[in-house]
Amino acid sequence: MHDTPAATGAPDVLVPWAGLDTRHGPWPEGIRVHVWDGGGDGPGLPQEALDRVGFWVLPYAVPGAEALLPRLPGLRAAQSLSAGVEKLLPLLPEGVSLHNGRGLHDASTAEHALGLILAAQRDLPRWVADQHAGRWEPHFTRSLADCRVAIVGHGSIGAALERRLLACEAEVVRVARRARPEEDVHPVAALPELLPGVDVVVLVLPENPGTVGLLGAAELAALPDGALVVNVGRGRTLDTEALLAETGNGRLRAALDVTDPEPLPAAHPLRSAPGVLITPHVAGGSDAFRPHAERLVVDQVRRYASGEPLANLFARG
Ligand SMILES: NC(=O)c1ccc[n+]([C@@H]2O[C@H](COP(=O)([O-])OP(=O)(O)OC[C@H]3O[C@@H](n4cnc5c(N)ncnc54)[C@H](OP(=O)(O)O)[C@@H]3O)[C@@H](O)[C@H]2O)c1
Numbered sequence: 001m002h003d004t005p006a007a008t009g010a011p012d013v014l015v016p017w018a019g020l021d022t023r024h025g026p027w028p029e030g031i032r033v034h035v036w037d038g039g040g041d042g043p044g045l046p047q048e049a050l051d052r053v054g055f056w057v058l059p060y061a062v063p064g065a066e067a068l069l070p071r072l073p074g075l076r077a078a079q080s081l082s083a084g085v086e087k088l089l090p091l092l093p094e095g096v097s098l099h100n101g102r103g104l105h106d107a108s109t110a111e112h113a114l115g116l117i118l119a120a121q122r123d124l125p126r127w128v129a130d131q132h133a134g135r136w137e138p139h140f141t142r143s144l145a146d147c148r149v150a151i152v153g154h155g156s157i158g159a160a161l162e163r164r165l166l167a168c169e170a171e172v173v174r175v176a177r178r179a180r181p182e183e184d185v186h187p188v189a190a191l192p193e194l195l196p197g198v199d200v201v202v203l204v205l206p207e208n209p210g211t212v213g214l215l216g217a218a219e220l221a222a223l224p225d226g227a228l229v230v231n232v233g234r235g236r237t238l239d240t241e242a243l244l245a246e247t248g249n250g251r252l253r254a255a256l257d258v259t260d261p262e263p264l265p266a267a268h269p270l271r272s273a274p275g276v277l278i279t280p281h282v283a284g285g286s287d288a289f290r291p292h293a294e295r296l297v298v299d300q301v302r303r304y305a306s307g308e309p310l311a312n313l314f315a316r317g
């Protein structure tokens with residue numbers, strides 16, 4: 001338990017959506033809830049009201065919204081609706097706790113990862129091109145069934161992806177930072193032995209000092225010919241130059257929702273690399289997100305109002 005908001009003089013809450021109380025029941029007594037969706041030059045509240053904001057739920061995927069942080073002197077907790085908070089972390093004022101959106105994107109991101117894998121295995125980009133070109137030239141394709149898929153970053157999203165892959169009759173190899181033998185999770189240090197035996201490797205990693213460039217030239221070289229590299233975590237965890245070398249000669253294929261850099265410039269060589277399928281960082285953004293996010297926001301506001309610890313603590317400033 002922490003001090004109740006009223007006791008700290010920061011009883012107000014700022015959330016990104018109006019009508020949450022209509023949909024999920026009245027707000028708790030003793031707090032005032034303001035709404036800012038990230039538009040305009042700020043929430044349009046007088047500084048006196050901003051001074052009282054103790055808990056802020058940042059608008060989702062609104063670049064620059066964090067510029068409000070210095071105007072919230074009473075802030076005690078910030079809630080991001082993203083699972084990856086590496087950009088917000090260095091901006092966190094001292095004494096403010098940061099809570100992430102772990103769990104909110106599981107269904108959406110896992111579904112997108114599965115879609116990328118299926119599209120690549122079943123040659124969907126080829127069939128779309130043929131559709132538009134007026135061609136009818138069927139051939140046999142790879143499949144997902146019977147493939148061995150390594151999920152590197154077997155966390156919340158990785159577990160959701162595993163459930164979907166198993167339904168497609170694939171075999172899953174779990175990899176995380178540290179070994180968890182009781183859950184058959186391999187440590188990331190075992191990748192050199194694991195990679196030669198997989199058909200697909202899926203990165204679902206956060207960006208942190210240990211994950212940048214984690215799949216580089218040596219790891220890609222360890223994959224068998226024709227393997228598929230999928231990234232739905234963060235672009236910088238995969239070495240773009242090394243991937244370009246391995247896809248340029250057709251040895252490996254890739255399906256990427258996240259890239260390094262982002263946005264990917266119009267003339268970037270990844271766009272025209274053979275066997276590379278790209279989506280513009282959209283895995284987490286689907287209709288599956290909002291209901292989960294609203295539930296988390298109202299639960300967090302209730303916890304804040306009652307002085308209970310907030311869920312999904314990522315770091316303390
Ligand atoms: N493309 C999109 O739209 C989209 C949407 C949502 C999320 N994401 C990305 O997906 C990431 C994962 O989300 P999540 O909710 O599944 O996170 P999570 O539950 O925290 O899982 C993260 C996984 O990464 C592993 N990991 C972390 N640091 C590592 C390191 N240095 N070396 C090796 N493994 C490491 C963890 O291993 P341990 O369990 O051993 O610590 C864990 O298995 C997010 O951080 C975000 O960047 C992308």
